[in-house]
Amino acid sequence: MTCASRELDIAVIGAGIVGVACALQLARQGLRVVLIDRQAPGMGASFGNAGHLATEQVFPIADLSILKRLPNMLMDPMGPLRLDWKYLPSAMPWFVRLLLNLRPAPYRRSVAGIRALNEASLEAWRRLLGSLGQAEMLQEDGSLLVFEKPQSAAAVDALQARMLGQNVPVQRWQADTIRQAAPQLSEHLRGGLFFPATGHFLDPHATVMALYEAAVAAGVRFIRRDVRGARLKADSIGLATDQGELNVPRVLVSCGAHSARLTHALTSKRVPLDTERGYHLMLPHEHRRLPFAVTSLERKFIMTPMSAGLRLAGTVEFAGLERPANMDRAWQLQRLSRGLFKKELDARDATPWMGFRPSLPDSLPVIDRVCDGRVLLAFGHQHLGLTQAAVTAQMVGGLMGSGVEGLPDLEPYRLDRF
Structure with missing residues (x-):
């Protein structure tokens, strides 16, 4: 089966939050767009993310402490950062590049690139959801990082100083302030950091679907195929798809952790893309425990209140795209929650999930237009895909001629940095 190129201006490959947002942006610019995915829209990593608008997370996914943690990463299957030893030979080139990017100059470039996207993300989401008449999908009520151990106070103070050094809005909260704002949390908490310029989505999948429905209304066609x-x-x-060949004049590769193969086929560039396997546990009987997203410093996971309950998410596992999910890692999130509340969480009817977060060793996405303008790229947002989706769509729109002002400079996200 073929699709005549004269019927289209561009094919967007990948119907996650980034791909759908880009398809909508391009259609609103008057382009004829087809959206392609082997799954229904929003059913990949976008379905199960933590729902946190993480504008405060301006630092790369790892620092030099990862060297000390490597033995535990290999030995502890339930640890917050897990490297499957069977995947180690495949992962080593990526980890070597990660370590090289932790040198001072590359690290500063990564921080600047993440920060530029995050600083523009909240306003981009406001404009996008406002254009749909669904601003309420994003709750702009901040987020909280808490700590329990007295010896953690110094680390929290140091983190606050680093955040302020990057102009991230942050407030030091004492234990009594936490009790007033989130009274169901344990009285054993010592304090934390509150980030007022963050928020959370009440239903990440519903957000994708709202964008998708707007895209269809703007003329986007969806084709469910596997682009091989x-x-x-x-x-x-x-x-080349599982249902024949499609011929299109331009393509946007935005299929998350699966983007490297297509990028290489089109550009001959081997992109060092790997995947962070992220897990969540959804608790449907927990609706009023938290007023905003709360992260535990020591336990290294996040709890986000959503319309369908409380989502416990976090942990990173490097095991590739092929190995089956270890759902005990999702259930480990319930065990991690014990002691953080005055009354333990209700885990009846809880559902576990695992998804693939696309990560590059410098923690920056690829956002670019190459091959004489015929190939566009938007992938590799690691665990910030939801946060950066709206601004990425605006930047892709800019690559196709839109005049949105105040967008980040594209240079840090170019493909030719690899």
Whole structure:
């Protein structure tokens, strides 16, 4: 089966939050867009993310302490940062590049690049959801990082200083302030950091679907196919799918952790993309425990109140795209929650989940237009895909001629940095 290129201006491959937001942006600019995914829209990593608008997270996914943690990463299957030893040979080139990016100059470039996207993300989401008449999907009520151990206070103070050094709005909260704002949390908490310029989504999947419905209303067509290959042709781009070839004039590769193969096929560039396997546990009987997202410093996971209950999320596992999920890591999140509340959480009917977060070793996404303008790229947002989706869509729109002002400079996100 073929699709005539004259019927389209661009094919967007990937119907996660980034791909759908980009498809909507491009359609609103008057382009004829087809959206392609092997799953229904929003059913990949976008379905199960933590729902946190993490504008405060301006630092790369790792620092030099990862060297000390490597033995535990390999030995502890339930640890917050897990590297499957069977995946170690495949992961080593990526980890070497990660360590190289922790040198002072590359690290500063990564922080600047993440910060630029995050600083523009909240306003981008306000504009996007406002254009749908659904601003209430995003609760702009801040988020809280808490700590329990007295010896953690120094680390919290140091983190606050680092955040202030990057102009991240942050407030030091004492234990009594936490008790007033979130009275169901344990009285054993010592204090924390409150980030007022953050928020959370009441239903991440519903947010994707709201954007998708707006995209369809703007003329976007959705095709459920598995794009298995791609090649540049003289007058089109051929996409090899499980249902035949599609020929399109331009393509946007935005299929998350699966983007490297198509990018290489189209550009001959080998992108060092790996995947953080993230887990969540959804508690449907917990609706009023927290007023905002709360992260535990020591336990290293986040709890986000949503319309469907309380979502416990976090932990990072490096095990590739092929190994089956270890759902005990999702249930470990319930065990981690014990002691953080005055009354333990209700885990009846809880559902576990695992998804793939696309990560590059410098913690920056690829946002670019290459191959004489025929190939656009928007992938590799690691655990900030939801946070950065709206601003990424605006930047992709800018690559296709929109005049949105105040967007981050594209240079840090170019493909040719690899």
